[in-house]
Amino acid sequence: MGCTTSTSRVAESPQAELNPPPAGDRPGLGWWTAGAVRAGKLVAGLSRWAGRGSGSIIGGRVTLALDPSALRRLAAGRRVVLVSGTNGKTTTSHMLAAALSTLGEVAHNASGSNMADGAVAALSDRPDARWAVLEVDELHLASVARRCDPAAVVLLNLTRDQLDRAAEVRKTAAAIGAALTTLPGTTVFANADDPMTVWAAGHAAGPVVWAGAGSEWRADSLTCPRCGRLLVEVSTRWQCGCGLARPEPSWWLDGDLVRGADSATPLSLGLPGAVNRANALMALAAAHHELVTPARASDAISRLSSVAGRYAAVTRGPHTLRLLLAKNPAGWAATLSMLDTPRPLVVAVNAREADGRDTSWLWDVDFGALGERPIAAAGEHAADVGVRLSYAGLDHHTDPDPLVALDRLPAGEVDVVANYTAFFALQQRLGADR
Amino acid sequence: MGTDSTITIGLLLPDVLGTYSDSGNATVLAQRLRWRGIPAEVLRCTAAQPPPTGCDIYLLGGGEDTAQLFAASWLRSHRTLCRALDTSGVTLAVCAGLQILGHTMADADGRDHPGAGLLDITTRPRRRRAIGNIVTECHLPGVGQLCGFENHRGATTLGSAARPLGLVVSGVGNGDRPFGRAGAEGVVNDRIIGTYLHGPVLARNPALADYILARATGADLPPIELPDQAALRDTYL
Numbered sequence: 267m268g269c270t271t272s273t274s275r276v277a278e279s280p281q282a283e284l285n286p287p288p289a290g291d292r293p294g295l296g297w298w299t300a301g302a303v304r305a306g307k308l309v310a311g312l313s314r315w316a317g318r319g320s321g322s323i324i325g326g327r328v329t330l331a332l333d334p335s336a337l338r339r340l341a342a343g344r345r346v347v348l349v350s351g352t353n354g355k356t357t358t359s360h361m362l363a364a365a366l367s368t369l370g371e372v373a374h375n376a377s378g379s380n381m382a383d384g385a386v387a388a389l390s391d392r393p394d395a396r397w398a399v400l401e402v403d404e405l406h407l408a409s410v411a412r413r414c415d416p417a418a419v420v421l422l423n424l425t426r427d428q429l430d431r432a433a434e435v436r437k438t439a440a441a442i443g444a445a446l447t448t449l450p451g452t453t454v455f456a457n458a459d460d461p462m463t464v465w466a467a468g469h470a471a472g473p474v475v476w477a478g479a480g481s482e483w484r485a486d487s488l489t490c491p492r493c494g495r496l497l498v499e500v501s502t503r504w505q506c507g508c509g510l511a512r513p514e515p516s517w518w519l520d521g522d523l524v525r526g527a528d529s530a531t532p533l534s535l536g537l538p539g540a541v542n543r544a545n546a547l548m549a550l551a552a553a554h555h556e557l558v559t560p561a562r563a564s565d566a567i568s569r570l571s572s573v574a575g576r577y578a579a580v581t582r583g584p585h586t587l588r589l590l591l592a593k594n595p596a597g598w599a600a601t602l603s604m605l606d607t608p609r610p611l612v613v614a615v616n617a618r619e620a621d622g623r624d625t626s627w628l629w630d631v632d633f634g635a636l637g638e639r640p641i642a643a644a645g646e647h648a649a650d651v652g653v654r655l656s657y658a659g660l661d662h663h664t665d666p667d668p669l670v671a672l673d674r675l676p677a678g679e680v681d682v683v684a685n686y687t688a689f690f691a692l693q694q695r696l697g698a699d700r
Numbered sequence: 701m702g703t704d705s706t707i708t709i710g711l712l713l714p715d716v717l718g719t720y721s722d723s724g725n726a727t728v729l730a731q732r733l734r735w736r737g738i739p740a741e742v743l744r745c746t747a748a749q750p751p752p753t754g755c756d757i758y759l760l761g762g763g764e765d766t767a768q769l770f771a772a773s774w775l776r777s778h779r780t781l782c783r784a785l786d787t788s789g790v791t792l793a794v795c796a797g798l799q800i801l802g803h804t805m806a807d808a809d810g811r812d813h814p815g816a817g818l819l820d821i822t823t824r825p826r827r828r829r830a831i832g833n834i835v836t837e838c839h840l841p842g843v844g845q846l847c848g849f850e851n852h853r854g855a856t857t858l859g860s861a862a863r864p865l866g867l868v869v870s871g872v873g874n875g876d877r878p879f880g881r882a883g884a885e886g887v888v889n890d891r892i893i894g895t896y897l898h899g900p901v902l903a904r905n906p907a908l909a910d911y912i913l914a915r916a917t918g919a920d921l922p923p924i925e926l927p928d929q930a931a932l933r934d935t936y937l
Contacts, residue, residue: 629724
């Protein structure tokens with residue numbers, strides 16, 4: 267199916283297709299699934315009691331082990347919206363959950379446990395919620411979507427990340443596209459400015475709503491995802507000789523305004539950066555599909571000032587830290603513009619399984635743009651960061667322990683940019699130290 | 701070396717063969733020259749431009765399968781560039797960049813596609829993708845052990861006119877040997893060094909970077925002490 271034709275299939279009247287199930291009218295779980303859910307919650311509770319995190323992953327795993335159909339049964343009868351893509355999943359899902367919470371209870375994997383087990387835990391925790399907003403790892407979107415039969419899928423962007431796991435960006439896009447072909451009842455909200463996302467969403471059997479969310483990182487789709495030829499770009503429009511082209515968005519940003527077909531809504535975000543305006547755009551479009559007006563959604567979103575610990579200010583001794591998560595070149599490209607000069611900076615990088623074992627991506631980050639400021643290289647792969655900074659011509663000091671690295675920075679405000687496991691490890695320690 | 705003292709580094713197709721961050725090799729080479737007071741210039745040559753042919757060093761990186769086939773046909777359509785790689789300068793080609801310099805490479809369906817034919821190698825798909833850290837013993841004089849990250853599905857077989865770049869210590873490498881036998885990694889001839897190592901390879905292995913720079917400048921280069929470099933190598937070796 268040609269992607270350019272999909273705009274015509276935009277749902278014209280979401281009201282017509284929306285029929286939120288009344289509470290108590292959902293199919294029952296059945297005694298076996300209900301037991302599996304209880305067992306999962308028990309284990310999650312024990313895990314929390316033992317101080318081993320939120321317990322959502324282990325709890326969800328136990329439930330799924332006892333009843334592999336648990337996700338399908340827990341999702342049945344709810345309005346499920348899945349949020350996926352390489353960057354912005356957690357923030358966008360928090361925004362969307364805030365918007366949908368104006369309607370009623372929302373089940374949400376707020377901590378960012380974004381595989382099937384995290385989805386199961388979120389749905390188990392809120393058995394009566396009519397809506398569910400689930401952020402889903404892009405490599406697991408196909409399998410979760412097939413089981414959830416979602417009302418909508420929000421697809422933010424697809425760029426290089428953890429290539430040791432994903433092998434190729436294009437393969438990830440192809441797997442998502444294949445899943446979307448099997449979901450005729452799902453409306454897809456997709457970023458019109460990212461060719462890889464457009465190619466994936468273009469496979470959808472259901473309607474696609476395009477949003478002009480922009481793309482600060484284009485290095486993974488300079489060639490056509492469909493045929494491999496060079497894409498031609500004029501201003502923000504891109505196209506290929508094979509017919510793949512930027513679809514006309516029905517939602518777009520105009521400065522701090524979100525514009526839709528018949529609305530212009532001011533954003534007043536507590537979260538920094540152009541990338542969060544783009545995330546808000548996607549959240550407003552998807553919320554509109556669930557009958558939340560853009561004005562109401564924008565108001566709910568404006569109250570977020572941190573998301574799962576990201577953007578949060580934490581005081582530690584003489585330092586006030588702002589914690590940011592960036593785990594790949596596209597995420598860093600978006601983060602660089604948030605780092606005020608000349609605020610000191612800690613860059614913490616690990617290379618565990620959840621981070622991707624290969625640190626090569628550090629070389630696609632434009633560290634030279636940081637300019638003169640006190641910088642610390644930290645994390646289990648502090649040496650990789652340090653070598654990268656040296657080649658970017660940046661003076662720095664290095665210590666694998668981010669808090670030791672921090673101690674050598676001047677007092678006052680400090681930005682900390684960490685990748686996945688480095689971020690959570692630091693968050694946990696700061697929580698304990700406070 | 702060109703008529704003036706500036707060393708030119710031609711970074712070929714960073715837009716098509718940039719997925720695995722091998723463009724960092726250009727950063728490493730240029731910076732190591734500048735630190736020694738030698739002017740360096742990186743020419744980023746994207747697919748839409750006519751490629752430069754008078755560079756001292758050429759670099760090719762890794763890319764996705766579809767992009768790789770595009771890169772192979774791009775290279776074959778630029779005969780002057782192929783001649784330049786064959787007869788002048790020094791070339792470092794990584795992963796897909798290595799494969800497209802060979803005679804043929806097969807896609808996932810087993811169909812053969814022609815490469816530039818500058819290296820006596822052919823590449824077939826492996827059953828399983830080779831992913832992970834890799835260490836090799838490099839055959840180039842003075843280079844020693846190489847560490848890097850491999851992420852490829854190619855099994856590359858060397859012809860009689862090709863020599864391997866090194867011997868695999870841990871990891872897969874060219875992956876054309878039966879399971880359990882120490883295999884070859886990469887390929888080298890008079891002017892071209894091919895390898896599967898990302899990292900980027902020159903960031904993790906400054907000795908290989910300096911080997912290339914010594915070839916390109918014809919000069920004896922003083923060593924560079926870089927903070928964190930020893931700790932980085934300790935992480936991987």
